Amino acid sequence: MVNSLYKKLMRNLAQHIRDDYQPNQQLPSERELVEMFKVSRSTVRLALNELEERGLIYRLHGKGTFVAPVFINQPDLGNMYSFSNQMITEGKRPSTKNISLKLKNPEDWIAMQLNLEKGERAYELIRLRLVDDEPLLYSRTYLPEKIFPDLVLADLNEDTLYGVMKKKYHQISVLAFEDVQAVNLDAHEAEHLKVTENAASLKINRKTINDKNIPVEFTQALAGGDKFVYRSKQYNQF
Template sequence: MQKPLYRQVIRDLENQIRQMKPNEKLPSERQLLVKYSVSRNTIRLALQDLEERGLIYRLHGKGTFVSSNFLSQPNIGGMYSFTEELKKIGQKASTQNQSLSLIVPDEHIATQLNMASTEKAYKLVRLRLANNQPRIFSTSYLPEKLFPGLELSDLNGKPLYDVMKEKYDQISVMAFEDVQAVCLNQEESENLAENVGSPSLKIFRKTINDKNVPIEFTISLARGDKFVYRSRQYNDLF
């Protein structure tokens, strides 16, 4: 199946951007329209995607520019798909699903998932790898009532969100994240093949479906030397 036009434009622009210098100016929207022979909306969708992932930034009245930092490191803040993000920088993603158990979560987890104190959730422990090197260690909680009969075999060779959609018709449309800088303890360092005390990004992620219902709460540890958390802030006075 052919990819949407704006996805093709994104891929081509992304390849160009990675060959450019930080803060170098990109062609204007008008120039991109001529180059790709697509609609203005297609160009804007492509630029919006690149901006949201931190590859470019735009200044009103001045143009669009290549971001200045960390172009070679994935942005954990924009990582909806671990596999797709690594593909963009030429790395191969893989997942080790370590365990899946049915538990009664503690009060904090239950609150995040809008669960009653007696309801159960699946606890999924996974290690995400890039080129067979540990990168993210995560524990996910999924309400049993939304994912009845979930088995570890469902996840063999298939992304979690694909299983959610295909087997349970649960479509994730939004995620809320809090990020904390931490140092790895003994167990965490062993999972991520790092030294005890190494810096890490601890991410608390709650995913919402198309009915505005929480379907997943995940606590992840990402190696601090392999990822960045990038955001953009604008001064509304200018």
């Protein structure tokens, strides 16, 4: 119940911010939001925490909560964990096309990312992420066979990747390391993203760690360079 309440409040606040607030404008206090929306303070805090993670707001200690500057109205590449939720909050329709799932011996450098010993195999999942039926992300994900035995495509067609990780295999992702670089798409990649060959793209390498400090996923994703922004917050330590 608490989960559904804070999700509903988060969506209401996000719409309220887009309709009625300007960048850097201060939001009402937590106490005022409790009164406005008739919910508990813990629900307000959960909603604000998620809005901050998504880059819609920022907090300054001792001063309050403010609307984030809107530099570019595009999805945030730094928020791929909640990509679908982010799109839904923005009133868009996300979907995933799982192209293939194969068990293979990964290249040495990929095996190293997953701490695999020689001869250990990994599933290679190729998929396309779409928003309103427009392809935005083309990715290859590698998942260790020893952690995800008997993984089948049907699992991923019925639930999200992280949902399958958690529900079927009891794997909790707690940390991800990412790097982003500018690349040009080859003909195969461009065909999937419906752009021209050699089009500019952002390549994201992500290694995900579970709650036992073990790598459970390595993903290489390609995103249209004109469709995403990588957003971060930085604080000066006085």
